[in-house]
Amino acid sequence: MSIKTLGFIGAGNMTGAIVKGLLASGFAPANLILCNRTPAKLAAFADLGCIVTTDAQEAVALSDALVLAVKPQLMKSVLLPLAESVQQRQPLILSVAAAIGEASINHWLGGGLAIIRTMPNTPALVQAGATGLFANGRVTEAHKEFAQGLFAGIGQYRWVDPEALIHSVTAAAGSAPAYFFRFAQAMSRTAQVQGLSEDQARVLIGQTMLGAAKMILETDEPLEQMCQKVCSPKGTTERAIQSFEASDIDLIVAKAMTACFERSQELAELLAD
Ligand SMILES: NC(=O)C1=CN([C@@H]2O[C@H](COP(=O)(O)OP(=O)(O)OC[C@H]3O[C@@H](n4cnc5c(N)ncnc54)[C@H](O)[C@@H]3O)[C@@H](O)[C@H]2O)C=CC1
Numbered sequence: 001m002s003i004k005t006l007g008f009i010g011a012g013n014m015t016g017a018i019v020k021g022l023l024a025s026g027f028a029p030a031n032l033i034l035c036n037r038t039p040a041k042l043a044a045f046a047d048l049g050c051i052v053t054t055d056a057q058e059a060v061a062l063s064d065a066l067v068l069a070v071k072p073q074l075m076k077s078v079l080l081p082l083a084e085s086v087q088q089r090q091p092l093i094l095s096v097a098a099a100i101g102e103a104s105i106n107h108w109l110g111g112g113l114a115i116i117r118t119m120p121n122t123p124a125l126v127q128a129g130a131t132g133l134f135a136n137g138r139v140t141e142a143h144k145e146f147a148q149g150l151f152a153g154i155g156q157y158r159w160v161d162p163e164a165l166i167h168s169v170t171a172a173a174g175s176a177p178a179y180f181f182r183f184a185q186a187m188s189r190t191a192q193v194q195g196l197s198e199d200q201a202r203v204l205i206g207q208t209m210l211g212a213a214k215m216i217l218e219t220d221e222p223l224e225q226m227c228q229k230v231c232s233p234k235g236t237t238e239r240a241i242q243s244f245e246a247s248d249i250d251l252i253v254a255k256a257m258t259a260c261f262e263r264s265q266e267l268a269e270l271l272a273d
Pocket residue numbers: 009010011012013014015035036037038041056068069070071072074078096097098119120121122174175
């Protein structure tokens with residue numbers, strides 16, 4: 001069976017980013033089904049031409065593939081009542097939830113399902129998302145091609161195996177836009193102290209991040225060498241990098257990413273079934 005319709009259980013931040021990215025990449029809105037328990041979240045999707053419903057059973061009935069996008073802590077209570085209709089419909093299941101293992105999802109939905117765990121991030125909104133994907137043993141090549149098509153339309157993806165690597169993807173990509181927003185905020189504060197307006201700082205810092213990111217993706221040059229090329233001997237950048245090293249930037253980043261990774265493992269243990 002070819003997959004045409006894509007349903008979402010939960011229409012919050014991550015679904016909003018994926019759906020808007022998919023629409024911008026040419027996905028037909030009439031093939032997207034959005035389900036949220038609160039109707040207020042659905043109005044914007046209805047305006048975009050998507051099918052909306054507050055009834056998750058209806059979403060299952062309409063969907064060839066189903067994205068699970070509620071908070072991890074809610075997943076079990078949301079999925080248990082859907083088991084019967086999912087077993088009848090047999091959609092490809094795509095979960096975006098942090099921490100929840102494929103085995104738990106399969107168990108709650110009655111077992112035997114093709115499940116792809118994904119760890120996307122919110123830059124999907126601007127088709128610049130980064131997604132890690134893990135497929136369970138029931139996933140076919142056709143399922144994989146469908147998932148790749150989706151996530152290639154909203155950025156770049158990488159398959160990972162074993163499943164535990166999704167914790168690493170969460171630390172390196174799923175949560176990581178927030179690190180860069182926080183870094184940009186710190187830079188903006190100092191730029192404004194040094195005299196730039198908020199707008200000047202936002203544009204110059206944002207464009208610099210974009211340019212650096214494009215250079216990382218478009219060349220194979222080692223990151224250390226890219227950094228060195230900006231540092232003229234006895235120049236300005238060298239002083240800034242020396243300051244970062246004096247504050248042990250590697251340790252600061254390692255501590256934050258380890259905290260993220262360990263929280264993902266902790267949630268996985270807490271919520272597994
Ligand atoms: N926000 C992010 O940057 C990322 C989030 N994720 C994952 O995506 C999932 C969703 O996260 P967000 O979108 O940030 O959360 P959110 O809270 O913005 O969205 C979840 C939505 O689900 C709805 N919901 C709750 N119970 C429901 C039910 N029974 N039926 C239908 N809808 C229901 C809520 O009303 C809410 O609108 C989480 O599992 C999270 O781990 C993954 C990667 C990145």
